[in-house]
Amino acid sequence: MRKISYREALREALREEMRRNPAVFLLGEDIGRYWGGAFKVTDGLAEEFGDDRVRDTPISENAIIGVAVGAAITGMRPVAEIMFGDLTALAMDQIANQAAKLRYMFGGQAKVPLVIRTPFGGGVNIAAHHSQSLEAWFMHVPGLYVAVPSTPYDAKGLLKAAIRGNNPVIFCEHKLLYHVEGEVPEEDYIIPFGVADIKREGEDVTVVATLCMVHKALKAAEILEAEGVSVEVVDPRTLTPLDKKAIINSVKKTGRLVAVSEDCKTAGVTAEIAAIVAEEAIDYLDAPIKRVAEPDTPIPFSPPLEQYVIPNEKAIVKAIKEII
């Protein structure tokens, strides 16, 4: 099968969905013909679809999402880009109070088919305003879906599902994944939300990880394989809805859980996963649950500082060894 990058996979998903449905349009800062997106995901799309459907906006995050909400409830399928995940804070009213709540408040009258693409995560030394992982914020808002693709294949299939769906989706990308290549079929496919993917099968311990951490978990699994430990890596692919069944089934098999995420530990993604397993599968656990996450700090700038806070494969190996 051909290999393309995560960035190309996202672009293909956008291009195919825009060709498929004239209601799909893109808006965001510098996504158009002059720049093609800060991470070049939308590069070339304005040339094909025109400036109306690949719409450069002023630097007005709250209005980008507000305008997208207004378009979504009146028949369009906007895909908004927020240049950095941290900047969703500027749009939080429109995301959390409007996009997420309109359908419910209006008794089911509104549909909000809105996708908000944004890159989270650190590792590129751009400090605290451009590096945080905030997936858990959005998991905490009923009415939103949260997608966390870790591979080009998942990125394309999930983005197409997000665009075709009828709910607001926070589509979390990761800056370090844009160049990562992987197998992506030429033919049309979608990945339904709420279906986890077992990225590696194993017997001794379940590692649940998302985005960049999936790759680090896979590296940890390779390291431990040499030491005779068999690691299963479960990638939920969407955090809302969350495929609890896949996580619990894996824990039933392995009897051990290490939850890994790049967000900070307190009230974060790993907290939710650990709580679900503790609540629904504690009888299958042979060891305490371990969590690998960031310490509760903003993301620092200097490379040694940043590398210290972002979980790596060594931290995952260490956590696994503590419960094996």
Added chain:
Amino acid sequence: MTLTANLTKNKLVEMYKMMVKIRLFEEKVFELYAQNLVPGTIHLYTGQEAVAVGVCSALRKDDYITSTHRGHGHCIAKGAEIKRVMAEILGKKTGYCKGKGGSMHIADFNIGMLGATAVVGAGIPIAAGAALSIKLRKTGQVVACFFGDGASNQGTFHEGINMAAIWQLPVIFVCENNLYAMGTRQSIAMKIENIADRATAYGIPGVVVDGNDVLAVYEAALSAVERARRDEGPTLIECKTYRHRGHSRVDPAKYRPKEEVEAWLAKDPIKQLRERLLQSTILTEVEIQRIEEEVSTEIEEAVKYSMESPYPAPQEALEDVYA
């Protein structure tokens, strides 16, 4: 107040009736609230009827509006069924939002009423988005976006109007300046007297109208709507008006000087139109009386309908989160 030549007698009477309907509806809501029958809070539109009616009379049926926490008047003026508005205010299953929204979140997508948001100013970019949707779908509709003087100090006002202006979107921004953002006088919250002046900053027309003169509001709105439909972009219309009651249910509005309240009550928009219609013999006292009776009957029926309607089943709280 002069009567405009381009309004038929029927249209004038309709507008008058609609204003009376909103007034009597709100007074009924207040009465029910006093009897402890309305859960939560209420923000009454009493005194501002000329704005909703003037603007909505300039719209087509398929045009959109967005509304606010003080939104009963907007949806009634856009053509909502008052029995379903009342049922929603009382938290009943037969309400527009099946009891999930209440007084501050009434919506009726079938009549282009895209809902009321209770985050001050949040509807401004949403209205711009609906207008962008219209422009992309080429349907020739227009959006009227209602908000207050308080909302004009939000970032959404700047971001949303700027975006509507640069993209020349078919939306009219209707600022109902009732002089107070909750209890904060306009002069405490901004350095200017006319909010419409801010339009200059976005390169769009800004118009100040007497918001208690329904015909002045209508004319300004019609001109802005026609401009929007000609694809010439948005207009900011500031309607100077006054709420007859406090901000919400618990507010006796003691921060407003008595003379100010009296002066505005003397400019009651319904009274003004009524006098005008009588003077120009468009309506007689008898006809006015009949209109009030008709409206009262309709409101009594709406109350009966709402009171007899069931509450939603508790577990319906879990529905409608996702499509």
